[in-house]
Amino acid sequence: LIVGLFDVLSLPDLKKYYRLALDKKGRLIMKGISEESSKHKICKVVRKTMLTKGRLQIGLHDGRSIIHTDKINVGDSVVIDFSSNKIVELLPLEPESVIFLTSGKHAGDVGTLKELKGKEAMYELDKKEIETSRNYVFVIGHKKSKKVSTPENAVNFLLGENEKEQ
Numbered sequence: 001l002i003v004g005l006f007d008v009l010s011l012p013d014l015k016k017y018y019r020l021a022l023d024k025k026g027r028l029i030m031k032g033i034s035e036e037s038s039k040h041k042i043c044k045v046v047r048k049t050m051l052t053k054g055r056l057q058i059g060l061h062d063g064r065s066i067i068h069t070d071k072i073n074v075g076d077s078v079v080i081d082f083s084s085n086k087i088v089e090l091l092p093l094e095p096e097s098v099i100f101l102t103s104g105k106h107a108g109d110v111g112t113l114k115e116l117k118g119k120e121a122m123y124e125l126d127k128k129e130i131e132t133s134r135n136y137v138f139v140i141g142h143k144k145s146k147k148v149s150t151p152e153n154a155v156n157f158l159l160g161e162n163e164k165e166q
Helices: 151-159
Strands: 008-011 016-022 028-032 040-050 056-060 065-068 077-081 086-091 097-101 110-117 120-125 128-133 137-142
Touching: 040 137, 056 077, 065 086, 077 137, 086 137, 097 120, 110 137
Parallel strands: none
Antiparallel strands: 008 016, 016 028, 040 056, 040 077, 056 065, 077 086, 097 110, 097 137, 110 120, 120 128
């Protein structure tokens, strides 16, 4: 069984659902989530290819490929609905996005992106500005998002209301 960042483990007979996340030391951990939260996943766009008829094939961090027609950039994230395997929301990599750090000494941090400059990104966490590599940034929300507009509700969206470390 191979699992990765933000994957969902469902045990429906036991009514237990878990999402994999990173702790502050960069290790994968399981967090208990609600059944409703287990129906979606946030994926980072890592590549894109233009197809015929204006269609776009996007490659996601978990190896999944999806064909889409809307403008999506590498570095953006998408919310995938498991039942339809469709994109239900685009989360752009831009200032005011809610981000999760996937690597480096700040792995596991959730903050607000302030600025992108070249290969670097500036984000705010607890009223402090921190600089990190743009490659470590994973968008998990945006101020214009219906579901995920702040770091607090980004954590709830990813990990459900009943956060319990396993």
